[in-house]
Amino acid sequence: MSPSASNASRPLDxxxxxxxxxxxxxxxxxxxxxxxxxxxxxSDPSVKPLDEWxxxxxxxxxxxxxxxxxxxxxxxxxxxxxxxxxxxxxxxVASGTLYVRDLGFLKRKRGREEDWESVWGRFKExxxxxxxxxxxxNLNLEGLKFRLSVAAPPFDDFxxxxxxxxxxxAFSNSGVHNTRGGPRRPDTIVVQGVPTRWFAEPRxxxxxxxxxxxxxxxxxxxxxxKLNVAADDDLGKTxxxxxxxxxxxxxxxxxxxxxxxxxxxxxxxxxxxxxQGSRLKADYEVTWDKDDVFRSTQQIPxxxxxxxxxxxxxxxxxxxxxxxxRVKSQITSGNxxxxxxxxxxxxFLWF
Numbered sequence: 001m002s003p004s005a006s007n008a009s010r011p012l013d014x015x016x017x018x019x020x021x022x023x024x025x026x027x028x029x030x031x032x033x034x035x036x037x038x039x040x041x042x043s044d045p046s047v048k049p050l051d052e053w054x055x056x057x058x059x060x061x062x063x064x065x066x067x068x069x070x071x072x073x074x075x076x077x078x079x080x081x082x083x084x085x086x087x088x089x090x091x092x093v094a095s096g097t098l099y100v101r102d103l104g105f106l107k108r109k110r111g112r113e114e115d116w117e118s119v120w121g122r123f124k125e126x127x128x129x130x131x132x133x134x135x136x137x138n139l140n141l142e143g144l145k146f147r148l149s150v151a152a153p154p155f156d157d158f159x160x161x162x163x164x165x166x167x168x169x170a171f172s173n174s175g176v177h178n179t180r181g182g183p184r185r186p187d188t189i190v191v192q193g194v195p196t197r198w199f200a201e202p203r204x205x206x207x208x209x210x211x212x213x214x215x216x217x218x219x220x221x222x223x224x225x226k227l228n229v230a231a232d233d234d235l236g237k238t239x240x241x242x243x244x245x246x247x248x249x250x251x252x253x254x255x256x257x258x259x260x261x262x263x264x265x266x267x268x269x270x271x272x273x274x275x276q277g278s279r280l281k282a283d284y285e286v287t288w289d290k291d292d293v294f295r296s297t298q299q300i301p302x303x304x305x306x307x308x309x310x311x312x313x314x315x316x317x318x319x320x321x322x323x324x325x326r327v328k329s330q331i332t333s334g335n336x337x338x339x340x341x342x343x344x345x346x347x348f349l350w351f
Contacts, residue, residue, distance in 0.1 A: 012221065012263050017119050018107045021267055024216050026276040027198060033101040033272060034127055035156050035283065036134070038078065040094040042087075043138060043145035050093050052078055054141050059098075059148075062137070067130060075099040093146070099283065100130075101272075124159075127152060155287045158269040162262075165288055187225070187261045188254040188289035191268065192232055194282050196249045198275050199229070209249040218253045221267070222260025226294045228252040254294050261288075 015021055017032035040055065056078050063069040078096035087093065106123055135150040154160045165186045199209035199217065209229045218224060232250035255261040265288060273282040 012267060014116070015267060016114065016116055017123055017270070018103070021220075021271075023220050023273075025198070025213060027217060028274055028276070029267060029271045030101070030274055030281065032103060032106070032123060032270050033099055034103070034130065035153060035270070036098040036100075036131065037151045037153055038094075038096045038098055039092045039149040039151075040078070040139075041091075041147045041149065042089065042093050043147045045089065046144055048144060050080055050144075051141065052080055052094065055094065055139070055146070058139050058141060062134075062139075067133060069100055069130075070102065071098065071100060075101065092149075097283075099272075101281075124157075153285075155285055156270045158266045161265065161269070161288060165290070168290060185258050186288045186290070187256075187258060188252055188292075188294065189261065189265055189268065189286060190289050191251045191253070191284055191286045193248050193284040194232075194251065194273060195275075195280070196231070196247060198273070198282070199249055199251075209251075214251055218251070218264070221253075221255070221264035223256040224253055225256050226252075226254040228293065252289060252293055254289075 012021075020031055021029040023029065038059075056073070056076055059078075060071055060073065060076060063071050076096070076098050078094050080094050081087070081092050103123070105126075106119055131150050131152055134148060137148050139146040139148060154164070169184055169186075196209050197206050199214045200206050201210040201213050204210065211227060211229055214229050215224060215227050218227070229249055229251050232248040253264070255264065265286065268284075268286040273284060274280070
């Protein structure tokens, strides 16, 4: 069992990559895990069908025998890339993701105190070693030859993302300052691919993320200025067969302080989300918002609190209820005559 961090007993910036962070609503962030993006190319002119199961077994055996990594089958996902007979030779024949969650070797020895930097540095060295040893290997499946390409996604690395926003604002600031007089810095994180039902209020709707529940969860990281939650269909567009709309949500969280933004991003990077009593792990994607989604909605009155229709049960408890019409995402067409499902209804909260 991984050690768990209590929000009340210790500061978040002292949490090690090997520790679990307990959130609210029965949710927690698992310890650091490794995610790799896999692409498989053919090394011979054959057009014989690809056996995905055989390819998967070959990779799992390689991980076990060559890297001493025992990876469950569910943590290796490989999908064929369309009709192989229509592919060009340089096109990939399969792609997928690999998750390595058992990183027990990173845990500190008894009596030895370590900080975040030392554990994170050891993890990064190991990650580079794994990528180097896997990238470019040749696989022979009963006479069929394949080549494996491996890369680590940049959004899983806090240091990479920090450099990206420092470079972005260094070239885009050009004398532009924020409302406090200092140079502009990012303050909003974007979390994509979290299960909607985990962010829902079951007594209201189990199929729609609740702004209030979402706010409570992300308040663990610091004081929130604005919040936006919407259905996330983007992840399904790149998956053959797609996903059912509404099963996942996308969340934008703008923090009051830059330090809270950094801590949130650092803690969310390279982890998965889990709910108490569930074996499912949500392998979300997190990044920083370079599109200024909240600054593009300045036409909305700044002190309006937009939330779900909470119903009479909240009034009975003496809570203040503020109702306002939902704000539609800019993705939604402005044509009011169009008939169809309203899949992109978006709510904003200002604090």
